[in-house]
Amino acid sequence: MATETAEIEVETLRAEFKGDIVTPDDEPVYDDARRVWNGMINKRPAMVARCEGVADVRAAVNFARDHDYPIAVRGGGHGVAGRAVVDDGLVIDLEPMNWVHVTPEAGRVRVGAGATWGDVDRETQAFGLAVPGGVVSDTGIAGLTLGGGMGHLRRKYGLSCDNLVSADVVTADGEFLTASEDSHEELFWALRGGGGNFGVVTAFEYDCHPVGPDVAMCFVWFDGAEAPDVLRSFREYAPDAPDEVSLLPFYAWVPELPEFPEASWGDPAIAVLGCYAGTPEKGEEELRTVRAFAEPVADFSGTIPYVELQTMLDEDYPSGRYYYWKSLYLDALNDDVIDAVVDCAERCPVSLSTVDIWQGGGAVSRVGETETAFAHRDAPYGLNFEANWDDPRQTEAVIEWVRDSVAEMEEFPEARGQYVNFPGLEEESSEVPFGENATRLAKVKADYDPDDVFHAHGNLKPGPE
Structure with a gap:
C-alpha cells in the first residue's frame, strides 16, 4: 500500500x-x-x-x-x-537552471542557481570582469555564496556574498520573490552568508569587478621542515599586505608529478598559493617577498590567465573522492599556534590531505559584523583541516584525525567559530558558524519559513518574533 x-x-x-x-x-x-x-x-x-x-x-x-x-x-x-x-x-x-547573463556596461551578472564558478568566469572574463568566487571551478555558485564564499579575490573585492545584489527566491509557501537591499531586506541580509534554509534561491545577481585577463599569482612549495619558519614569515607579511594580495598557505605532501623534483616526491611540504588582484607587473614584484619565505622546492609563480588560476586546483578535487573538512578561525598566529598546526598536520594519515590557513583582512574585514549574516569577519586567519582520500578503509582514521585536530586547536584562546561551508558533517550546533548573528537569523527563519519546511541540513530553528 x-x-x-x-x-x-x-x-x-x-x-x-x-x-x-x-x-x-x-x-x-x-x-x-x-x-x-x-x-x-x-x-x-x-x-x-x-x-x-x-x-x-x-x-x-x-x-x-x-x-x-x-x-x-x-x-x-x-x-x-x-x-x-x-x-x-x-x-x-537546480543543475538544469544553468545560465549566465552579463551586462558589462553595468558591471553586473545574473546567474542561474545551477551554474558553477567556471561557468561564471568564462562569461565574465569575456568582458574583463570577475565575481569573487571559489578556488575550484566546478564549485556551484549557490552553496558557496549562501555560505559566504572565499576565493582568490576576497581581500580586494570581498566574499561572494558581499557582491550579491539580489536573489530570486521561492519561499516555503511556494511564493516567488526577489530579495535585495530595497525589498525583503531581512531575507537578503540572511542570504549573504547565513546558509540556505530560508528558501530556494533560483537566481543570483552579482556586482562584477575588473580582473584579468591575466593576473600575477604565486604558487611556491617549500620543504616541510621549513613549515614553522614559513608560517612565521607569512604572519609577519600578512598584516601589512596590500588588499590586492590574497594568500593561502597550506601544509601538504609533494605529489608524484614530473613538475616536481623526483627526489621530493612524497615529502612533507608547506606551499603558498596566492593571487594579486591588480596589474600583473605590480603583482609579480609584490609576490617576490612571498616566494622568498624560504628556499623553494618548486616554484610555479608567474602571470597567467585568471581562468587558468581558477582551474588550477580542479584536478586535486575530482568528483567521487572522499572529503571531510572542518574549520575554525584564528585571531593570531603566535608561535604556539603555529607549532600546534604543524604538529597536527604531521599526524595526518593520508597524503592527499592539506591543512590550510586562509589570509583574512582587507575587504572582508571592512564589512561590519552584523551588516550581513556572515560572521567572524574580523578574524585575520581561517584554519581548515581538509581530509581528502580515495580508500574507504581509511575513513575512520582520517575523520578521527580531523576531529582531534580541530578539538586541539579549539583549546587555544585565539580560536573561535566555524566557516559555514567547511562544517565537517555538521556535528556541531548550527549556531556555531554564525556567532552573534544566529538570533537574528532565527527570526528571519520564523518570518519566511515558520513551519520549518527547509530543515534537512545546517538548520536554525525559527526563533521568536
Missing part, C-alpha cells in the same frame, strides 16, 4: 512538472541523479526533481511541503557536507 501511495504521489508531481522526476525505480539514472561530488556521501532520496525553471521549483516545494518530505537543494552538488541530497526526501535539483 505504501508503494502504491508513493507512486500516486510521484505521478501527482509529474503532472505539473516540466523537468524530470527521478525515483529509485529509474535505475541506473537514479544513482547518477543522487550522486554528489563528495564520494563519502551515499544518501537515497525518495525522488530527485530536476527543475527546468521557477515553475518547477515552486511545484517541487509545494509538493514536498504538502506531503511532508524533507527537502535538499542541489546547485552544483559540490558542498563538502553533502547538503545537496537527503535520505527519503525530495532533492530539488
Whole structure:
C-alpha cells in the first residue's frame, strides 16, 4: 500500500512538472541523479526533481511541503557536507537552471542557481570582469555564496556574498520573490552568508569587478621542515599586505608529478598559493617577498590567465573522492599556534590531505559584523583541516584525525567559530558558524519559513518574533 501511495504521489508531481522526476525505480539514472561530488556521501532520496525553471521549483516545494518530505537543494552538488541530497526526501535539483547573463556596461551578472564558478568566469572574463568566487571551478555558485564564499579575490573585492545584489527566491509557501537591499531586506541580509534554509534561491545577481585577463599569482612549495619558519614569515607579511594580495598557505605532501623534483616526491611540504588582484607587473614584484619565505622546492609563480588560476586546483578535487573538512578561525598566529598546526598536520594519515590557513583582512574585514549574516569577519586567519582520500578503509582514521585536530586547536584562546561551508558533517550546533548573528537569523527563519519546511541540513530553528 505504501508503494502504491508513493507512486500516486510521484505521478501527482509529474503532472505539473516540466523537468524530470527521478525515483529509485529509474535505475541506473537514479544513482547518477543522487550522486554528489563528495564520494563519502551515499544518501537515497525518495525522488530527485530536476527543475527546468521557477515553475518547477515552486511545484517541487509545494509538493514536498504538502506531503511532508524533507527537502535538499542541489546547485552544483559540490558542498563538502553533502547538503545537496537527503535520505527519503525530495532533492530539488537546480543543475538544469544553468545560465549566465552579463551586462558589462553595468558591471553586473545574473546567474542561474545551477551554474558553477567556471561557468561564471568564462562569461565574465569575456568582458574583463570577475565575481569573487571559489578556488575550484566546478564549485556551484549557490552553496558557496549562501555560505559566504572565499576565493582568490576576497581581500580586494570581498566574499561572494558581499557582491550579491539580489536573489530570486521561492519561499516555503511556494511564493516567488526577489530579495535585495530595497525589498525583503531581512531575507537578503540572511542570504549573504547565513546558509540556505530560508528558501530556494533560483537566481543570483552579482556586482562584477575588473580582473584579468591575466593576473600575477604565486604558487611556491617549500620543504616541510621549513613549515614553522614559513608560517612565521607569512604572519609577519600578512598584516601589512596590500588588499590586492590574497594568500593561502597550506601544509601538504609533494605529489608524484614530473613538475616536481623526483627526489621530493612524497615529502612533507608547506606551499603558498596566492593571487594579486591588480596589474600583473605590480603583482609579480609584490609576490617576490612571498616566494622568498624560504628556499623553494618548486616554484610555479608567474602571470597567467585568471581562468587558468581558477582551474588550477580542479584536478586535486575530482568528483567521487572522499572529503571531510572542518574549520575554525584564528585571531593570531603566535608561535604556539603555529607549532600546534604543524604538529597536527604531521599526524595526518593520508597524503592527499592539506591543512590550510586562509589570509583574512582587507575587504572582508571592512564589512561590519552584523551588516550581513556572515560572521567572524574580523578574524585575520581561517584554519581548515581538509581530509581528502580515495580508500574507504581509511575513513575512520582520517575523520578521527580531523576531529582531534580541530578539538586541539579549539583549546587555544585565539580560536573561535566555524566557516559555514567547511562544517565537517555538521556535528556541531548550527549556531556555531554564525556567532552573534544566529538570533537574528532565527527570526528571519520564523518570518519566511515558520513551519520549518527547509530543515534537512545546517538548520536554525525559527526563533521568536
